[in-house]
Amino acid sequence: MASIIPLLTEFEKGHISERQPLPERYLGLSDAEMDARIAAARAQLAGRLVILGHHYQRDEVIKFADYTGDSFRLARQIATRPEADYIVFCGVHFMAESADVLAAPHQQVILPDLTAGCSMSDMAAPDQLESCWEELTQMGIPGVVPVTYINSAASIKAFVGERGGSVCTSSNAAATFRWAFARGERVLFLPDQHLGRNTAYTMGIPLADMVVWDPDEIFGGLDPDQVLRARMILWKGLCSVHERFTVPQIDAVRRQHPGIRVIVHPEVAWDVVQAADASGSTEYILKTVRNSPPGSVWAVGTEVHLVNRLANELAPERTVMSLDRFGCLCSTMFRISPNHLLWILEELVDGRVHNRVRVPDAQKHWTRVALDRMLSTS
Numbered sequence: 001m002a003s004i005i006p007l008l009t010e011f012e013k014g015h016i017s018e019r020q021p022l023p024e025r026y027l028g029l030s031d032a033e034m035d036a037r038i039a040a041a042r043a044q045l046a047g048r049l050v051i052l053g054h055h056y057q058r059d060e061v062i063k064f065a066d067y068t069g070d071s072f073r074l075a076r077q078i079a080t081r082p083e084a085d086y087i088v089f090c091g092v093h094f095m096a097e098s099a100d101v102l103a104a105p106h107q108q109v110i111l112p113d114l115t116a117g118c119s120m121s122d123m124a125a126p127d128q129l130e131s132c133w134e135e136l137t138q139m140g141i142p143g144v145v146p147v148t149y150i151n152s153a154a155s156i157k158a159f160v161g162e163r164g165g166s167v168c169t170s171s172n173a174a175a176t177f178r179w180a181f182a183r184g185e186r187v188l189f190l191p192d193q194h195l196g197r198n199t200a201y202t203m204g205i206p207l208a209d210m211v212v213w214d215p216d217e218i219f220g221g222l223d224p225d226q227v228l229r230a231r232m233i234l235w236k237g238l239c240s241v242h243e244r245f246t247v248p249q250i251d252a253v254r255r256q257h258p259g260i261r262v263i264v265h266p267e268v269a270w271d272v273v274q275a276a277d278a279s280g281s282t283e284y285i286l287k288t289v290r291n292s293p294p295g296s297v298w299a300v301g302t303e304v305h306l307v308n309r310l311a312n313e314l315a316p317e318r319t320v321m322s323l324d325r326f327g328c329l330c331s332t333m334f335r336i337s338p339n340h341l342l343w344i345l346e347e348l349v350d351g352r353v354h355n356r357v358r359v360p361d362a363q364k365h366w367t368r369v370a371l372d373r374m375l376s377t378s
């Protein structure tokens with residue numbers, strides 16, 4: 001697997017210097033050899049190692065995970081394995097950062113390729129959030145409780161935690177908003193406007209009570225009266241993968257497969273959730289489709305590795321297809337290759353740690369506070 005990176009995001013530019021690239025000798029290995037060597041290294045490390053795998057990981061990686069899950073479930077797993085010295089996170093950077101904050105002090109968290117970021121997480125920078133907070137004060141907006149999606153940098157989580165806010169995931173966003181509304185009049189939610197809008201709407205908050213804060217505009221591009229009337233202030237961020245799902249795609253699959261059910265991740269746009277039959281986190285999608293009656297036909301609006309794996313698992317009793325006929329790939333999740341996993345594990349066997357993710361001590365306390373609020377809200 002070549003470690004050439006054609007286009008660098010802001011996140012990648014920030015991490016490229018610390019990233020230890022895959023050595024040449026790990027390129028061009030056969031699948032069978034990689035499987036055998038990963039299994040051998042894993043067996044040698046035994047209880048000293050735990051491998052966590054997000055549902056968007058490739059088959060050839062996730063099959064080695066000790067635990068799989070959505071962001072919430074994986075964050076919860078950290079506390080269950082305090083004896084493991086190494087936590088190898090097959091996912092993206094914000095997940096590994098959260099693991100580092102939740103892990104015991106002796107545990108080292110490793111992201112096999114440090115450039116596995118998240119384009120949505122990059123859409124909220126700490127200086128933008130500081131300006132937003134300052135501008136909301138200048139505009140005289142009272143009672144703002146900040147909530148950040150787990151898909152954000154540790155520095156953003158720390159800022160939110162210090163100001164009385166919380167982290168949430170797609171599986172506990174509604175519970176977290178209820179928690180926040182018990183503490184203030186309005187929620188500033190970042191970075192994903194769609195998860196914020198979809199969740200608040202489901203809770204009965206009308207679209208008219210939501211505004212979108214554009215971090216590239218002075219005062220978010222809003223006037224104080226608009227913000228004063230709002231209960232939800234939604235950061236102008238999104239997921240470039242889930243943005244691809246559209247209502248015309250839903251109309252098309254319904255025409256082609258009468259009786260089909262459509263299930264989507266809440267990172268898709270509001271009109272897409274409205275046109276779908278169900279919406280929820282990756283764990284929710286898996287559970288709902290697995291528990292559907294034999295003969296069910298599903299179109300799934302989320303990352304293609306999850307969809308293909310589910311389709312293979314449930315065939316022929318149930319039919320599962322991607323809502324986007326070209327499939328939607330999260331290219332940063334894809335960076336965690338079996339080659340990287342093999343290299344990381346063989347180096348750990350020899351006592352060498354590469355691509356460790358470390359949240360600076362100065363951010364750890366408030367990030368932990370915000371994450372603990374998340375873990376206790378469900």
Ligand code: 13P
Nearest residue numbers: 070071072169170281282
């Ligand atoms: P889940 O927490 O639902 O797994 O979502 C994570 C994610 O990044 C979705 O794009």
Ligand code: SF4
Nearest residue numbers: 118119120239241330
């Ligand atoms: Fe980030 Fe979207 Fe990939 Fe999820 S699917 S990790 S939100 S870029």
